[in-house]
Amino acid sequence: MLEGFNFRIIWEYMPLFLEGLRNTFLISILSIFLALIVGVIACGGRLSRWKFLRGISIIYIESIRSTPLLVQIYFFYFGLPTLGIRIPEIQTGILALMLNSGAYIAEIVRAGITSVPNGQIEAGMSSGLNYFQRMRFIILPQAIGVTVPPLLGQAIVLVKDSALLSLISVMELTRCGQVLTSERFMPTEAFFTVAFLYLCIYFCLKYLADWSQKRLIFKETY
């Protein structure tokens, strides 16, 4: 099956793959941080008392969640220039990834906050804590433990999703595979190397996610 597997060509293209890996890394880290901000804001809107804010957040979250990321990427890639906005592909890609993951993170954070039992909040209220104190001392410490493992899961998804940026010619890991395929026509070497490198990232993040699952989720003690 793999008798003709050519390691020399992989070695030759290693600098390219490493550059792709680095770009995938940078794109993912930047996007997940931005998505975290977007997600927390959207979640705040989703839980807010004002109908208008709530409506906008719901529309944002639901429309992102029920359309494919690729369509969103193309939407910005082909759509922004018609509005007269010209930004490099990589920024378009990060924008799309950020908005996409933001919607999922909003739902994760919401699940974390609503997982705190009502009694806790009522107890906080009757102890005379104000909204921010309740958030700071009661809700968030419990919510964060529940939120971190799925957030790491979302990070895994985001790293995989960033592969789609190769379709708008961002020079990341998958794009390197495509370059090697088109220059030397060696798809086997190219895409197995790419897959292997993605697997390395996946297992690191998975280890982290499993660890956080064990350490952070509060065990019910009663």
Added chain:
Amino acid sequence: MIAYYFQRLIEIFPFFLKGLWMTVIVSCLGLIFGTIFGFIMGVLRSQKIRLFNWPIGIFVSVIRGTPFVVQIFIVFFIFPEWGIQLNAISAAVLALTILGTAFICEIVAGGIKAVPKGQWEASASSGLSIVKQLRLVIIPQALRTILPPLVGQYVLLIKDSSVVSVIGVVELTRVGWLTVVRIPEGLMVFSLVGILYFVISYPLIRLSNGLEKKLSVGQISL
């Protein structure tokens, strides 16, 4: 100008419906086969037979750890080198099936593991064979935990089927891509594509949420 493009877009709307139909066919075939193989593998995985557990575990991790674009490239470019000739549509269905199998396998295995051990013991001591135990006792109860994430997985599969456009299957995303070349109104074209995806996946998302609520309420009353 926009009005003119809008007119053009309405004229070629049937083309979009064709794309939608292709999306539905490809993802339906993928999810039907994925469900069948996923159930078989999930049941095998839940049995803790070492002979099956290792290969299935590796398969699931590899599929979950690599981006779907890379998998599609592997199926489309590398399988022919191993003598498996595929046209674009069957490559797409195969890739979606593999993806679906890996994810559904985990869902099913998780659902079966969540059935209390006493149920296994009780059905075994009633003299049921292992197939009957699964069919009559375990799986009906496991379905309660399996169904909501399974429907959620279907939504993910439908959305992932957009990636299939990269190997030239003329489905919804590809139609958008082909249209935007002629009608340079990216926002409009991909909004339309997004709306069409929304029409299929949003009801499924609601179904998944509804099932989750309905089935978990039953569990509390147990």
